[in-house]
Every structure is written in C-alpha cells, then in structure tokens.
Amino acid sequence: MIVDLQQFIERERSIWEELDKVLTRIENQPIPLMTLEEVQRLHYLYERTGAGLMKISTFAAEPNLVRSLESLLTRAYAELQTGSSRNDNLSLRRWLFRTFPQTFRRHCRFFWMALLLTILGAFFGGAAVIFDPDAKVAIAPFPNLLQNPAERVKEEESKTNPMLATSKSRFSAMLITNNTKISILALALGVTWGIGTLILLFYNGVVLGAVIFDYVRAGQSVFLMGWLLPHGVIEIPAILIAGQAGLLLGQALIGWNSKENLAQRLRSVTGSLVILISGAALLLIWAGLVEAFFSQYHEPTLPYPFKIVFGLFEFAALLTFLMFAGRKAVPKFSGI
Amino acid sequence: MRTNTLVILTPEGIRFTQRLAGPVTRFLAFAIDLAAITLVSGIFSQFLSLAAVVSPDFVLAARTICYFVVTVGYSMLLEWTWRGQTLGKRVLKIRVVDAEGFRLRPTQIVIRNLLRVIDLLPAFYAIGGVSCVLSPKYQRLGDIAANTIVIYTAPEKIPDLELLFSGTYNSLRSHAHLAAQLRKSISPDEARLALEAITRRAELEPNSRLDLFRQLAQHLRSIVSFPEDALEGMTDEQYVRNIVDLLYRPAPP
Numbered sequence: 001m002i003v004d005l006q007q008f009i010e011r012e013r014s015i016w017e018e019l020d021k022v023l024t025r026i027e028n029q030p031i032p033l034m035t036l037e038e039v040q041r042l043h044y045l046y047e048r049t050g051a052g053l054m055k056i057s058t059f060a061a062e063p064n065l066v067r068s069l070e071s072l073l074t075r076a077y078a079e080l081q082t083g084s085s086r087n088d089n090l091s092l093r094r095w096l097f098r099t100f101p102q103t104f105r106r107h108c109r110f111f112w113m114a115l116l117l118t119i120l121g122a123f124f125g126g127a128a129v130i131f132d133p134d135a136k137v138a139i140a141p142f143p144n145l146l147q148n149p150a151e152r153v154k155e156e157e158s159k160t161n162p163m164l165a166t167s168k169s170r171f172s173a174m175l176i177t178n179n180t181k182i183s184i185l186a187l188a189l190g191v192t193w194g195i196g197t198l199i200l201l202f203y204n205g206v207v208l209g210a211v212i213f214d215y216v217r218a219g220q221s222v223f224l225m226g227w228l229l230p231h232g233v234i235e236i237p238a239i240l241i242a243g244q245a246g247l248l249l250g251q252a253l254i255g256w257n258s259k260e261n262l263a264q265r266l267r268s269v270t271g272s273l274v275i276l277i278s279g280a281a282l283l284l285i286w287a288g289l290v291e292a293f294f295s296q297y298h299e300p301t302l303p304y305p306f307k308i309v310f311g312l313f314e315f316a317a318l319l320t321f322l323m324f325a326g327r328k329a330v331p332k333f334s335g336i
Numbered sequence: 337m338r339t340n341t342l343v344i345l346t347p348e349g350i351r352f353t354q355r356l357a358g359p360v361t362r363f364l365a366f367a368i369d370l371a372a373i374t375l376v377s378g379i380f381s382q383f384l385s386l387a388a389v390v391s392p393d394f395v396l397a398a399r400t401i402c403y404f405v406v407t408v409g410y411s412m413l414l415e416w417t418w419r420g421q422t423l424g425k426r427v428l429k430i431r432v433v434d435a436e437g438f439r440l441r442p443t444q445i446v447i448r449n450l451l452r453v454i455d456l457l458p459a460f461y462a463i464g465g466v467s468c469v470l471s472p473k474y475q476r477l478g479d480i481a482a483n484t485i486v487i488y489t490a491p492e493k494i495p496d497l498e499l500l501f502s503g504t505y506n507s508l509r510s511h512a513h514l515a516a517q518l519r520k521s522i523s524p525d526e527a528r529l530a531l532e533a534i535t536r537r538a539e540l541e542p543n544s545r546l547d548l549f550r551q552l553a554q555h556l557r558s559i560v561s562f563p564e565d566a567l568e569g570m571t572d573e574q575y576v577r578n579i580v581d582l583l584y585r586p587a588p589p
Contacts, residue, residue: 005531005584027419050350064535070352071489074437077346082439169397177404181453184408188454191477196454249481263436266483270443277450 005056009065012052016072019045023075039080046076098326100279103272104241105322107248114201114243118236121205126213128206139210149218156223156298172292179235179284183242187249187277194250201243208236226304229311231291237318238283245276283318290314342473342485344437354487357430359468362476362486363461368424369411377406408449415445425486435473435483444482451478506578507566515582518560522583530556530580537573549573 053069128135140146189196215224252265342354380402388395414422420432455464455476464476473485553572
C-alpha cells in the first residue's frame with residue numbers, strides 16, 4: 001500500500017508549519033521559557049510530526065520531505081529534551097563570587113595534582129641548574145634570564161628603562177595574551193588524556209625552579225621575591241587552574257571510577273571547564289597589568305619590602321577568595 | 337562503524353537522521369572563516385590606528401588584545417548567536433549540533449573552539465584533520481571533548497508534489513482496476529525509487545536520464561501491464577511519471 005502523499009502533505013502541512021513557527025520563536029529567545037500549555041502543544045506537534053515521518057518512511061519516501069521533517073524533529077527534540085530554567089540567567093557578580101570559587105573547590109584535587117607536578121618540575125629545574133650550569137641555556141625561555149643574576153640585578157637597579165616607560169600598555173597586553181594562550185593550551189592538552197597538560201605543567205615548573213634556584217644561589221633572593229611575587233602569586237595559580245581544567249578534561253576522557261559513558265562524562269564537566277578557564281583568564285588580566293605596571297620597577301624606584309608585602313597580600317587575598325568565597329553559612333545550632 | 341549520518345532514536349521511538357559534514361567541507365568553511373577573521377582584525381586595526389596621534393603605546397596594546405579577542409572569540413560569538421553556524425558554515429550550509437541531538441550549549445561552543453589550538457597543530461589543521469578522518473562521526477578533537485558534531489543543514493521547505501504533475505494528462509488513470517492492482521503489487525522501495533527518479537530527473541545527464549527511465553519503465557511494466565492503446569506515443573519517462581502519479585495521488589484534486 002502506498003500512502004496518498006499529496007493528500008497527506010495537505011492534511012499535515014498546518015501541523016508542520018505551526019511546529020516550525022513555535023521552534024523559530026523559541027530559538028530566537030536567548031533563554032527559552034515556555035508555559036506548561038506551550039510545552040504540551042510543542043510535544044503534541046513533535047509527536048504528530050514524528051508519526052508522520054514514520055508513516056511516509058514506511059510507505060512512501062519523498063527525500064526532500066523526509067529531510068524537512070527530520071530537520072523539524074531534530075530542532076523540536078533539542079528543545080524538548082534540553083530543559084532550561086530562570087537560573088540560567090547570567091549574573092557576573094554571582095559567577096565571580098560563588099560559581100568560580102565553588103567550581104574550583106569541587107575539583108580541587110586536580111589543582112593539587114597540578115601544583116605537585118609544578119613543584120616536582122621546579123625541583124628538577126633547580127637540580128639541573130645546580131649540578132649542570134650549562135642546563136640554564138636549554139631551560140631559560142628568555143635571554144635576560146641567561147645573565148648572571150647579580151649582574152642583572154645591578155643593571156636593573158641602575159638603569160632607567162626608556163622602552164618600559166613608553167610601552168607599558170603594549171607590554172601588559174603582550175603578557176596577558178601570551179599567558180592566556182598558555183592557559184588555553186594547558187586546558188586543551190587535556191584532550192590527550194591529560195598527558196599533555198602534565199608535561200606542560202612539569203615544564204613550567206622546570207623553568208620556574210631553574211630561575212629561582214639560580215637567583216637564590218647567587219644571593220639575590222630579595223630581588224627575586226620583589227620581582228616575582230607581585231604578579232607571580234596570581235599568574236602561577238592561574239596557570240595551575242588552567243592545568244586543573246586540563247586534568248579534569250583528561251579524567252573525563254579516561255573515566256576512572258565512573259559508570260557513565262564518555263558523552264555523559266564530558267557533558268558533566270564542560271560547564272566546569274569553561275568556568276575554570278574563564279576564571280584563570282580573569283586572574284591573568286590582573287597579573288599582566290601588575291607585571292607591566294608594577295613588577296618591572298625595582299629599587300630605588302620601588303622598595304623591595306613594599307613589593308614583597310604587596311605580593312603576599314595579593315596571595316592571601318587570592319587564597320581566601322578561592323577557599324572561602326561562595327561557601328554557605330552554616331546555621332547555628334539553636335538547641336531544642 | 338563509520339557512517340556519514342547521525343541516527344537519533346528518541347524515547348518515543350521516533351528515528352531520524354542527520355547527514356554529517358566531512359573534513360573537506362569543514363576545512364573550506366574554516367578557510368572562509370580565516371579570511372573573515374583577517375578582514376575583521378584588519379578593519380579594527382585601521383580603526384585603532386586613528387588613536388595613534390594620542391597614544392602610540394595604547395594603539396599597539398589595543399591591537400594586540402583586539403587580534404587575540406577576534407581570533408578566539410569570532411567562532412564562539414557567531415556559533416552562539418547563529419545557533420551553531422559561522423560565516424563559513426553558513427556559506428557551505430553546515431551547522432554544529434550536539435552529538436546526541438540536544439540543544440547546543442554555550443559551554444560546548446567555548447570548549448570546541450578553545451581546543452582548536454590542538455587541532456591546528458602542527459600546521460594546517462593536521463591533528464584536527466586526521467582526527468576528523470579517523471573519527472566515526474567526523475569529529476575533530478574539539479568536537480570529541482565538547483560532544484558536538486557538524487551536520488549539513490536540511491532543506492526547510494516542504495516540497496509540493498502538485499507542481500510535478502500539474503498540467504499533464506494521465507491516460508493510465510482511465511484503467512482504475514489496473515491502477516488498484518499496481519498499488520497492491522508494488523513494493524514501497526520500488527515506489528520510492530520511481531518517485532525519486534521523477535523528482536531528481538533535472539539533475540541527470542541526458543544519456544543517463546534516458547537509460548534510467550528505460551530501465552525503470554521496463555521494470556514497472558513487468559509488475560502491471562497496461563493496454564497498448566493507453567501507452568501509445570508515451571515515452572519511458574512519461575510512463576514512469578504517470579505511474580508515480582497513480583501511486584502517490586490516487587484521487588487527484
């Protein structure tokens with residue numbers, strides 16, 4: 001038996017057109033909200049169109065008609081199966097002071113893992129510089145780090161840097177974009193089951209360790225702290241948070257101790273990944289501004305104790321924010 | 337198993353498919369997007385250079401930030417506002433959708449675009465291309481992480497069969513008993529094949545068109561045999577069209 005296709009189209013056309021109209025209206029809303037009656041009507045239109053598709057697929061398929069109905073059903077299915085609520089409304093304040101720190105704490109075991117890897121890398125880098133001074137050439141990412149620390153400190157403290165005076169904004173922009181690129185890479189390398197992220201974090205630790213051990217050995221600890229702390233206490237945790245996101249992605253791909261399938265695991269972490277990398281990017285903007293406009297000024301322009309205290313204050317503030325922001329107040333026990 | 341379609345089976349038992357976009361189409365879309373990014377960055381750069389008189393340092397900083405934001409944000413912004421499409425994807429009629437048919441979420445868009453840095457390595461989308469070729473759903477690494485796929489957008493217009501048969505006289509219609517026998521004997525696949533040949537005949541090469549309709553007419557004649565006087569002067573193509581008319585419009589308006 002072949003269905004009377006033309007008559008079928010004439011009969012069902014109004015249903016399909018109504019479904020298309022409803023879907024277009026929903027799709028044009030940034031946060032779709034429907035009443036119960038609207039949802040019920042959408043569900044009816046969806047089921048009726050689905051039944052129509054099954055009918056023509058069984059008895060008489062006209063390819064364009066089938067594709068049109070499949071397209072309608074795909075759109076309707078997406079809207080019906082994906083719920084939304086008023087909580088989807090974006091609030092920057094709530095996101096910054098609740099969502100971001102809460103997400104950080106929920107996945108903090110990956111942060112500790114990232115920190116441990118970086119510390120291991122730092123010890124490796126330090127050991128490499130101590131036992132093989134030539135290793136500095138291979139490790140140091142910037143030419144000015146190849147200098148003898150004492151000579152560099154003398155040079156930095158004696159010169160008035162004309163380049164820095166006229167290009168602070170550009171330098172800051174370059175630092176922000178470069179560090180954000182590294183953070184994105186730390187996250188993206190998570191797709192290699194986290195191995196790429198682990199290597200990147202370890203390498204960052206190696207560079208950091210080599211520089212720290214080199215300056216400490218040369219007796220330039222105060223200069224080093226005054227130079228690194230103001231921006232480093234924000235920049236390094238930001239990279240670690242990006243690494244945390246990368247390791248979280250890696251864990252979702254591997255699926256240790258999880259009964260969910262890959263799609264479910266990825267679906268459950270994508271929100272956290274975006275929150276973590278966005279938080280890291282915000283921190284890097286601050287770090288970039290501090291590095292360009294504050295860290296690069298040394299004694300006698302800015303006294304080191306002031307820079308060190310500023311850095312420690314930032315670190316304490318960041319730690320307090322990440323550990324305590326967004327925690328629900330525990331109600332006091334009032335007794336019976 | 338590798339397939340070029342995504343099959344979605346809903347809890348209600350409805351089954352529908354989406355045609356997946358292959359690596360070549362996607363690469364062409366990316367090339368268009370790359371040109372658009374270069375153009376937009378260039379326009380911003382020219383616009384910002386007007387401020388060089390006031391502060392050259394600010395202009396260089398703004399250019400650096402602007403280029404970075406446009407490069408990273410272009411695809412995210414367009415895929416969010418155009419529901420899974422960028423300029424390149426619009427031109428090539430493809431769209432990003434959730435791999436399980438759900439609504440595409442902004443977080444998925446962000447993740448698939450951030451992971452592009454890996455897909456682009458070491459050059460010319462090599463890793464992404466290889467992943468796309470090897471993946472059963474043509475997914476690059478960013479798509480795998482975000483659980484997204486790229487599909488061809490289907491035609492939205494409902495076809496009008498009336499146009500196919502308007503203004504034509506069907507001499508087979510006068511043999512109602514044979515038409516009824518035909519509808520009873522023909523299989524859905526045979527009917528579908530004849531209908532598809534009629535709707536797509538304009539796309540065929542002249543020789544292929546003649547050959548196809550000759551074979552189809554020969555096969556259809558073997559199912560039900562209409563009297564010679566009803567077939568007089570009728571070409572193979574006209575015969576197939578009249579058969580389709582009988583099958584799909586049993587009672588014409």
